[in-house]
Amino acid sequence: MKLFTDKESSIKKQIFLISLSFLLLSIGGLTYLFFRSHTLNMFTFLKLINCEQFFQQKSYNHTSKIIEVFIFSLPNGFWILSFLIILGLIWNRKKIWFYIYSTLFTFVSIVFEIFQKYEIIPGTFDLVDIIVLSIFHAFGILIYEIIILEVSYEKQKLD
Numbered sequence: 093m094k095l096f097t098d099k100e101s102s103i104k105k106q107i108f109l110i111s112l113s114f115l116l117l118s119i120g121g122l123t124y125l126f127f128r129s130h131t132l133n134m135f136t137f138l139k140l141i142n143c144e145q146f147f148q149q150k151s152y153n154h155t156s157k158i159i160e161v162f163i164f165s166l167p168n169g170f171w172i173l174s175f176l177i178i179l180g181l182i183w184n185r186k187k188i189w190f191y192i193y194s195t196l197f198t199f200v201s202i203v204f205e206i207f208q209k210y211e212i213i214p215g216t217f218d219l220v221d222i223i224v225l226s227i228f229h230a231f232g233i234l235i236y237e238i239i240i241l242e243v244s245y246e247k248q249k250l251d
Contacts (some may be wrong), residue, residue, distance in 0.1 A: 104207075113178050127163045194233070198229040
């Protein structure tokens with residue numbers, strides 16, 4: 093006996109994926125808010141709305157590579173995975189467009205990281221960032237292939 097119809101199951105999976113995407117986006121954003129230096133240009137809005145004092149930078153052990161990866165590299169991975177999940181839901185029946193846009197987006201992110209190495213744009217180059225972006229891109233492809241296309245197939249059966 094099924095608890096939900098196929099249509100309800102498909103909608104629940106879509107809601108789960110959208111929620112996961114926003115959770116990943118939030119974790120990356122909160123990591124920046126609480127652990128990154130507020131001298132980054134992206135924090136000027138905190139000064140504008142007079143909220144900077146609520147998000148004081150927390151101290152952490154600089155000698156721990158795991159903590160450095162969590163603070164400096166994982167947020168970008170979370171953001172790219174969040175984007176790829178939403179992109180997959182948008183292009184769920186057009187695999188070619190998903191692959192074009194997801195690869196382009198990841199490629200541009202990696203190029204920005206390389207530009208930091210050559211001081212074309214401000215920032216600190218880190219090979220770990222490129223590795224994390226690549227791994228999370230692979231996770232996004234897996235989620236697309238295993239979960240999102242299944243949701244799309246279920247929707248197509250019901251139409």
